[in-house]
Amino acid sequence: MTRLTGWPALRWPVLRWLTLALALLAAPAPAQDQTGAVPITGVETAPTDGSLNYAEWETMAERAEAELANRNTSTDRLDEIRSQLAKWRAALLDAQSANSARIITLRQQLDALGPTPAEGETEAEEISKRRQELAGQLVRLQAPGIAAEEAYRRANGLIAEIDRNLRDRQADELLQLWPSPLNPGNWPEAAIGLSDTLLRLWDEAATAWEDPEKRAELFDNMPLILVLLVVALALVVYVRRWIEVFCDRLLTGASARGRSLWSLLASTGGVILPTLGMVALAAALVASGMPGEIGMSITSALPAVGFVVFAAAWLGARAFPLTQSGDAVLPLPPERRAEGRFLAVLMGLVVAAEGLRSAAMDAQAYSDATTSVMSFPILLTGGLILLRVGRVLRRAREQADRSYALRLLLLLARGLSVIGIAGPVLAAFGYVQAASALIYPAILSLGLITLLFILQRMFGDVWALIIKSDDKGRDALVPVLAGFAITLAALPVFALIWGARAADITELWTRFSEGFQMGETRISPTNFMVFAVVFIIGYMLTRLFQGALRTSILPKTSMDQGGQTALVAGIGYVGIFLAALIAVRSAGLDLSGLAIVAGALSVGIGFGLQNIVSNFISGIILLIERPVSEGDWIEVGGVQGRVRSISVRSTRIETFDRNDVIVPNADLITGQVTNWTRFNLSGRLIVPVGVAFGSDTRKVEQILREIAEAQPLAVLNPPPTIVLMGFGADAINFEIRVILRDVNFSLTVRTEINHQIVERFAKEGIEIPFAQSDVSLRNVEEIARALVVLQAGAQSDSAAVHAPASPDVETAPKGKPRSAAKTAVPPEDVKGSER
The missing domain is CATH 3.30.70.100 (Alpha-Beta Plaits)
Incomplete structure (x- = not known):
């Protein structure tokens, strides 16, 4: 007999965890609980009052090393040891900062005494004696921190070794080869296991019925049982009609902008109420007193099973709605949407079937062949459903334009298709645990992705309701950031679905919380939070002070508008700089370690940003000297206009054509600027x-x-x-x-x-002149006769060209004229004069 471990043993608790997450409830406490873990028998627990007993820690560490060296140590035992080591590690981390304030004071006192004299030099006896006393105190105060750091390193190494061991075991279990479920020789054994489970259920019920006390309990609780059964039947069977009527009443009084939001919220009743019905059914079975060990295991699984099925149906109805809007994520025809809803319900039934099989048979420790044969039909059905879902998603991709969301859906569809084929194939060869680690997480991940899309749309609808704008609601920055935040929050859930242990998630968070070492300072997320809070407070105070200056104080002075603007801007820069310094100081960040890096980068930054730095310095000079102020009429570089704003990098000039010209501040300092209205308007x-x-x-x-x-x-x-x-x-x-x-x-x-x-x-009678010219012609008669002669010659040449050829006329050679008329025109001067 083989007891299921790894993913097959964890998958149903993971399913329950996910169903609670989908119901927006709190997840169960992780295995690494650093506050209320149950002490391990025979293993010393970590201190809870802040004191450390290093003898107990040494015993704990030695026993943990012995358990690790023993290959027969169970996984549960290693998890318990790891939990206790994690508590010790947290206590040791806190102990490292013991006496830190006193140590800083002693170091400052030693610095005040001056540097240690070099070899051959002497100092005053009282100073030397005081230096030795302070050095001795410093060594004594540093000893607990050093011991805690050494123990912390050891605890951290043991935890890493346990995690590595558990991951190796989990990998070995996933790659374990079981008997093939397609081998007919394994079917009789599986049939015996199934019949044995059914017989045990019958025997448990028959035994309870034969027990007079159990039978009396059943009859005494019969009214309660009947009420619970009626409630369960009503909530599970007739709830859809109730929800539809309730939604219609909500939508009747809702505004057009809030209908989608109220419809979504009301539709969640289709998950909550039927799940309560399953809870009532389980309560009725428990009240009857008939279920035995196996029956109670199945009964306790009924609420989670029902929730999975109802949640899958709800997710399918939201992803593939009956009535599709124009901005739907999955643009599909009605028949494909109906198929999608049907496939969603089938996926929920597959997960529920695996949960019931696990609850009924895993505790019996049947053989690998029995488990393989009983799991294969469920795995095969899940693989075929995933394959079909991938095809439906590809159809949605074909009917829509290219977009980022649909490209992701195409990748998801391909991944589902691959898993839908690879999972059943692996199970057919006997790798049942590997197939389970593919198919069920793929189904749960698909449901979680759908839930993220629904929540993203819900945030958009809520924001549209707040800003009272449907067009900008879903595409606004706030809903996008909210969707990004919930996606990040869902990453641990995805990790748990795909087989990660809760200890792995808490270990990552522990590493993140510890931060990293920079020089002699450890920087953690707490430091960044303190820095952000202090800087935001300083920034807000600076803005409030600027507003008070601009509206209340400076208007009552004789300072001109340009000077007021310059003063307010300068105070803003100084306030932000001081807020950053105070924030760094409050967070305890020691940036001295960055001095070398900053010095190396300053050379390259100086060359690359010299123009920006030049404009920045010029902006400061403009704000201090104020050769140009807001509202001045200036001319620089051939551009005339009024100065509208002066920033640290550039100045905005509004021309008289109502155009904005951005002028670098360096041009106003190094170039020639004409200010028409600087000192007066004359x-x-x-x-x-x-x-x-x-x-x-x-x-x-x-x-x-x-x-x-x-x-x-x-x-x-x-x-x-x-x-x-x-x-x-x-x-x-x-x-x-x-x-x-x-x-x-x-x-x-x-x-x-x-x-x-x-x-x-x-x-x-004063004439305003305009430009004019007079032209005079001489010998007009000779010019007229020459023009007449030229006109007559042109007409004779035209008649000769159109006349018929005569035999008495000699043909001139090609390229020469037949006759030429020369008219002697006396050269005359044609002169014009302008006046």
């Missing part, structure tokens, strides 16, 4: 004016001066200036030079001045 406006030759220049000057002085924005001290610039090709050029109180209105003033110039010049 500025000079120059308007050029041209008048025709012959105009009265004094009168023109007087008119232009009157127009300039009449402008409301013109400064009269100094007064506007009218300048006669010179004489051009077409006009006499004047300029109006006037200083405006606000240069921002220069275009408006220029427009008004030009309008008034046109009106006054027209009224005073």
